[in-house]
């Protein structure tokens with residue numbers, strides 16, 4: 001049976017208290033202004049959250065995946081955008097671990113301190129779910145790569161100090177895709193901000209690379225091998241993102257339960273009506289079931305289990321679907337007030353909606369596990 005250790009419970013409690021005190025009061029401010037919450041990044045770095053998954057020699061704390069999940073879940077209760085930043089820093093930081101010693105020594109400590117934001121550019125205007133269709137290209141020229149192409153919908157685009165970008169290094173299928181690190185201050189990079197439905201503090205945007213010259217040593221991992229190199233990182237990101245959605249939903253559900261105990265309709269508290277009580281009971285049940293699935297996925301990924309990819313996809317799928325339903329129901333419990341911007345439910349709903357966008361790729365991954373590759377209708 002899955003149970004948090006005493007140490008993990010203490011960590012959970014201290015991150016809960018930190019996020020409630022330090023992050024919650026300003027969460028709606030960052031959403032409304034769409035500014036990047038630098039001061040919260042600093043606070044999170046000071047308590048060691050930014051470099052959770054990074055090695056100690058680079059200033060990280062080498063936490064295991066389950067502990068990282070606990071941290072992201074608690075932060076997401078109080079500020080969804082901050083949890084996205086934590087997840088992003090840890091995931092891109094781990095990709096950079098496959099880079100050269102010089103790159104690791106220079107950039108990882110800065111990432112752990114919250115001073116260097118790294119964005120990840122995979123999707124393109126004509127390649128989202130099907131990453132094999134990407135067109136961005138890195139051409140070798142003497143001691144450099146010349147990178148051209150457009151990356152779409154990149155989280156942190158507006159504030160990133162650097163990008164990890166998937167590029168084609170040979171014309172072929174996935175065997176031709178490589179991963180390259182590009183510092184923001186190189187010539188030929190253009191950012192166009194996008195206005196998102198949620199994740200409004202995440203400085204979302206499109207990034208164009210116009211013949212950007214990048215040192216040959218900036219290739220991350222082996223040439224042509226990006227998709228297989230990123231496999232575990234993608235699994236981690238999927239399961240952790242499921243927990244982020246559920247953390248936000250947990251907060252919404254707890255608030256709805258509190259409100260149902262005090263709001264009176266027809267002379268009684270809302271919570272005395274089974275129509276409300278049963279719905280919240282169902283939401284609590286599905287939320288706890290989804291959380292367990294996410295932690296099981298993290299545990300399997302940590303053990304490099306053969307079916308970790310399927311569990312990671314299931315965690316992300318159930319996390320996003322459950323969170324959206326739970327937040328939507330919590331909003332309903334508050335009636336008209338729930339719809340107002342005075343309360344955080346509309347923000348929570350916009351934020352957790354992001355988790356449902358890439359559902360097709362998750363179902364493809366789960367389908368692959370159930371049926372085998374030969375049942376995928378893609379050539």
Ligand SMILES: Cc1cc2nc3c(=O)[nH]c(=O)nc-3n(C[C@H](O)[C@H](O)[C@H](O)COP(=O)(O)OP(=O)(O)OC[C@H]3O[C@@H](n4cnc5c(N)ncnc54)[C@H](O)[C@@H]3O)c2cc1C
Nearest residue numbers: 120121122123127128129153154155199354357358359360
């Ligand atoms: C908030 C947010 C942040 C993001 N951040 C990043 C980032 O940092 N870096 C990055 O690279 N990308 C990022 N993305 C982009 C994201 O990766 C893509 O949106 C996602 O992969 C889907 O690609 P697409 O939008 O091109 O949709 P498409 O691939 O065009 O798909 C359109 C719709 O069809 C569905 N679909 C696709 N294939 C199938 C199929 N075979 N069968 C049935 N349905 C299918 C999809 O689920 C989707 O609903 C972000 C997106 C969002 C919303």
